[in-house]
Amino acid sequence: MTDRLIALFAEELDVDASTLSDSSSPDTVETWDSLAAMRLVAALESEFSVRLTTREAMKMRTIGIARAVLAEKNVKV
Amino acid sequence: MSEASRNRLLSRRWRAHAKQAVNVAPDVTIGMAGSFTLDSLMEYVGGQLLDAGMGNPKLVAADYNQLMTVCQDPEGAFRGAQPNVIVILWRLEDLADATKPQLVQAALEMLLAGVRTLRARFAGTIVLGLPPRPRSPFEGVAQFSRPSLLQSLWYQALSAVAVLASELADTHTVDIEAELARIGNFAGLDSRKDYLYRQPYSEALLFGLAEQIVRICLARTAAARKCIVVDCDNTLWGGIIGEDGVGGIELSDDYPGRPFRDFQRQLKALRDTGIFLALCSKNNPADVEEVFASHSAMVLSWDDVSVAKINWQPKSDNIREIAAELNIGLDAIVFIDDNAFEIEEVRTHLPEVLCLQLPEELADIPASFQSFCRAFDRLDLTEDDHRRVDMQRAEVQRKDLHQKLTDGEFLQSLDLVVDIREPAAADYARITQLINKTNQFNVTTRRYGLEDVAGMVQDRRTHVYCASVSDRFGDYGLVGVAIVRDDGNAAVFDTFLMSCRVLGRGVETALLAYGVECAASRGVHFVVGQYLPTRKNGMVEHLFTRHGFDKDEASSDQNQIFVRETYPIQIPPYLTVRRPLAATASAETSETAA
Numbered sequence: 001m002t003d004r005l006i007a008l009f010a011e012e013l014d015v016d017a018s019t020l021s022d023s024s025s026p027d028t029v030e031t032w033d034s035l036a037a038m039r040l041v042a043a044l045e046s047e048f049s050v051r052l053t054t055r056e057a058m059k060m061r062t063i064g065i066a067r068a069v070l071a072e073k074n075v076k077v
Numbered sequence: 078m079s080e081a082s083r084n085r086l087l088s089r090r091w092r093a094h095a096k097q098a099v100n101v102a103p104d105v106t107i108g109m110a111g112s113f114t115l116d117s118l119m120e121y122v123g124g125q126l127l128d129a130g131m132g133n134p135k136l137v138a139a140d141y142n143q144l145m146t147v148c149q150d151p152e153g154a155f156r157g158a159q160p161n162v163i164v165i166l167w168r169l170e171d172l173a174d175a176t177k178p179q180l181v182q183a184a185l186e187m188l189l190a191g192v193r194t195l196r197a198r199f200a201g202t203i204v205l206g207l208p209p210r211p212r213s214p215f216e217g218v219a220q221f222s223r224p225s226l227l228q229s230l231w232y233q234a235l236s237a238v239a240v241l242a243s244e245l246a247d248t249h250t251v252d253i254e255a256e257l258a259r260i261g262n263f264a265g266l267d268s269r270k271d272y273l274y275r276q277p278y279s280e281a282l283l284f285g286l287a288e289q290i291v292r293i294c295l296a297r298t299a300a301a302r303k304c305i306v307v308d309c310d311n312t313l314w315g316g317i318i319g320e321d322g323v324g325g326i327e328l329s330d331d332y333p334g335r336p337f338r339d340f341q342r343q344l345k346a347l348r349d350t351g352i353f354l355a356l357c358s359k360n361n362p363a364d365v366e367e368v369f370a371s372h373s374a375m376v377l378s379w380d381d382v383s384v385a386k387i388n389w390q391p392k393s394d395n396i397r398e399i400a401a402e403l404n405i406g407l408d409a410i411v412f413i414d415d416n417a418f419e420i421e422e423v424r425t426h427l428p429e430v431l432c433l434q435l436p437e438e439l440a441d442i443p444a445s446f447q448s449f450c451r452a453f454d455r456l457d458l459t460e461d462d463h464r465r466v467d468m469q470r471a472e473v474q475r476k477d478l479h480q481k482l483t484d485g486e487f488l489q490s491l492d493l494v495v496d497i498r499e500p501a502a503a504d505y506a507r508i509t510q511l512i513n514k515t516n517q518f519n520v521t522t523r524r525y526g527l528e529d530v531a532g533m534v535q536d537r538r539t540h541v542y543c544a545s546v547s548d549r550f551g552d553y554g555l556v557g558v559a560i561v562r563d564d565g566n567a568a569v570f571d572t573f574l575m576s577c578r579v580l581g582r583g584v585e586t587a588l589l590a591y592g593v594e595c596a597a598s599r600g601v602h603f604v605v606g607q608y609l610p611t612r613k614n615g616m617v618e619h620l621f622t623r624h625g626f627d628k629d630e631a632s633s634d635q636n637q638i639f640v641r642e643t644y645p646i647q648i649p650p651y652l653t654v655r656r657p658l659a660a661t662a663s664a665e666t667s668e669t670a671a
Contacts (some may be wrong), residue, residue: 011085014092035116038270039088042117042280046081054269 005070005077008047009063012039022064040066048075084284087124088117094127095136103135105294108160110139110147111206112171114276121287122294129295141275142171148191151199162294163199165192166206166253166286168277169231175213178226185234189241196245200526202456204293205242208234209253212266212277246509246527249456251289256282296454302352302431303405304383305344306396308414309358309365312435313341313377318364328374332439339443341376343450348381351465352453355384355399357412362387383469392419393426403469411452461507461554468578471551488582488651491548495587497656500543505530507555508543511576516613518585519574520606520620538563539571540595544588546579553578557588561596567603568596568643573620580616583649589624590646591656597643605629606639 002017009024010017013031026032041057044050044066050073052060060066070077078086107122109115119136126134137158139147144165147154151163169175172184192205211227224232242248257265265282278286310317314337315327327334328341348354354377358365365387369379384402386395392412400407407429414420415435424432433449435442455462479487500508509527516522525533533539544557556579560572570592575585593604606621608614622628624646626639648654 011089014089014096034274038117038274038276039085041270042081043085046079046085052269054273057269057273 003077004047005063005067008043009040009066012036012043020063022067023062025062044070048073048077050075080281080284084121084280087128087284088120090127091120091123095123099133101133103133104131105162105297106135106137106158106160107162107164107290107294108137108139108147108151108155108158109164110144110154110166112142112144112167113271113278114141114274115166117276117280118166118283118287121284122290125287125291126294129291134294144188145191148188148195149198151195161201162204162297163195163201164204164206164251164290166251167208168211169208169227169234170211170213175211175227176215178230181227182230185230185237189237192241192248193245196248197528201247202293202297203245203248204290205238205248205250207238207250207252207254209257246506247456249293251286251293253278253282253286256285256289260285292451292454293456295451296456302411302452303409304353304355304399304403304411305347306355306357306399306410306412306430307344308416308419309356309360309368309387311415312413313337314368314372315439318368319360323367323372326368326372328372330374334374336439336442338374338376340446343443343446345376345381347450347453348377348466349463350453350455351462353383353403353405353466353469354381355386355403356382357386357392357395357399359389359392360387380470381466383466391422391426393423396423396427396430411449413446461510464552464554467551468553471548472578474550475548485651488649491550491582491651492653493546493548493582493584493651494653494655495584496545496547497542497588497591497654499657500530500534500541502531504543504555505534508541508558511555511558511574512572515574515576516611517577517616518580519572519614520570520617521572521609522611522614523572525572533560540568540592542588542591542595544575544584546582546584557584559588559592561592561604563599563601564605566601567605567640568592568599568601569605570607573606573617583652585620586624586646587648587652587654589620590648591654593641593643593646597645602643604641604643606641608637608639610635610637 006017006020009020013029013036015029015031020029040060041052045052048070050070052069056069060069067077105126109119115138119138123134123136135158137155137160139154143154144167147163147165152159167188169181169185172188173180175181192203196203208231211231213227216225216227238250242250260281265279266277267279268277271277307313315333316325318326328337329335330338344354356365365385366379369375369377384399386399388395396410396412397407400410407427411431411433412420412423413433413435417434420432420434423430431452433446436445475491478490482490505527509525509530512525512530530541534541540561542559542561543555545555546553556576558572558574559570562569562571573589575588596604606626608618608621610618621639624641626641629638629640632638
């Protein structure tokens with residue numbers, strides 16, 4: 001089964017899911033620019049029905065951190 | 078699919094498109110400038126244009142908050158991309174330090190002046206944002222019981238922008254505040270994004286704002302639909318006239334008749350902007366006519382209907398005949414019916430016709446038609462658009478008369494009146510429209526924008542004349558334009574064109590005669606005509622020789638020059654020409670040639 005979070009990042013970053021892992025970050029993914037970061041926040045919020053604070057949004061420098069932030073909101077992915 | 082996933086899918090579609098190197102010319106190039114971050118908005122604009130069937134729309138962003146640069150130097154601000162449309166979105170509170178309203182006011186005035194400059198330097202469509210209500214964090218902090226200076230400034234700014242947009246040619250507005258009113262501030266504003274990315278709005282709001290922008294971009298070029306064919310029973314009114322009778326159908330200002338009455342009001346509003354209305358109903362003609370004649374709640378009158386096909390033939394056949402009678406293409410027709418079978422029959426046989434099946438829920442009929450009305454979007458309506466339907470009715474009456482008479486008798490009986498004058502400012506839009514769409518009766522096919530026309534009217538060495546025509550059946554409107562430039566001892570017809578509505582009426586002779594007469598009164602000895610052949614303007618090949626011009630030796634096939642001395646041109650006896658005296662070009666006189 002594909003990882004929902006990875007799949008979502010792949011869609012918003014316009015890359016193949018197989019190239020992503022929890023350690024992926026703006027430093028390793030070329031398309032992860034500030035515009036993509038903005039898109040990712042909107043996508044995470046609508047996909048998982050959560051609301052992210054600005055501090056959380058700024059903190060999500062890797063997919064792994066995003067997973068942890070979601071876990072704090074009782075979203076397990 | 079949720080709205081959010083739809084939005085994400087659309088912006089993905091745009092990103093995929095934008096990544097490809099497409100080797101065709103763009104359908105449209107849109108330059109966007111904003112006082113806030115526009116990246117998401119641009120993805121939605123691009124995605125929606127693709128959805129609407131555009132093959133290669135192109136979007137270019139100006140640097141963040143560089144509105145004045147865009148106004149002063151559009152070419153440079155968009156790095157040479159040469160947009161056809163420039164969109165400027167802004168918030169009052171972004172123009173200057175929002176705690177100092179005097180500064181904001183000065184910046185506002187500068188921006189509005191800047192848009193005027195842009196209009197002079199940029200030939201395409203301008204889309205100007207109406208500023209949203211200021212939501213600066215300083216609002217109401219120290220003062221709450223009356224509008225702050227910034228709020229008052231907002232009221233002024235709204236009307237200033239509206240006035241500006243109505244004064245400038247091809248300048249249109251989009252309204253963020255209206256979008257916020259539609260989806261709600263809670264859903265539309267996002268302070269987190271404002272502080273993180275300087276994008277104060279939610280994705281949902283930007284999607285809606287993109288729709289407003291896209292609607293304008295599409296209306297620029299789309300061939301707008303010209304005729305609505307409507308069914309009658311359960312469409313113009315509730316119930317079935319053949320069974321319920323005039324007294325039994327639903328049409329009133331209370332439920333269940335009110336939605337139908339509102340639908341008729343919508344149709345009437347479209348009809349008044351020059352959209353033809355036709356009926357196509359399986360009924361006894363007498364029954365339908367009786368409703369139009371005697372039902373007190375009818376909004377539409379029989380005069381609003383250009384063609385009525387009330388019979389038991391397949392609707393696709395009727396629609397074909399309607400198109401032929403109105404002399405329009407099937408792709409200019411929309412068809413509205415409550416019955417799925419009829420919609421399917423028309424869709425199958427006439428795929429060019431755009432169909433709307435009215436919703437079963439009566440209360441949804443007006444709203445459903447309202448969103449459907451985009452098919453009729455046109456950007457600038459001229460006085461002539463508003464009169465088109467009446468003009469078509471007069472044309473039908475003229476044809477009837479012509480069939481009974483010889484050509485000479487017919488022309489004599491029309492009581493044709495040609496009004497020639499120098500254009501007033503109110504004529505510029507129509508003149509520009511004629512200059513840009515007349516292909517057949519047009520000797521040089523030179524195209525000019527509204528600013529050019531205004532400039533030529535002001536210029537003392539250029540003379541612009543326009544002709545309006547009417548006859549006993551009605552008004553043809555402003556149909557002829559001549560532009561004459563003085564060049565030493567000669568007056569040169571830079572432009573001479575006429576709408577095909579008045580072909581064969583001798584109107585061109587009256588207009589040409591006036592141009593020659595004015596040249597003579599200025600002491601000019603020669604008039605020069607020019608014919609630049611195109612694939613479409615063969616009908617004016619002999620215009621000048623018919624009026625006593627001689628072909629000049631310097632002519633080539635592609636650039637034919639004609640010369641004539643300024644003795645008067647004979648005007649056909651059946652024409653009444655009203656024009657200012659050539660010598661003064663101010664006093665008005667009336668002349669009927671014997």
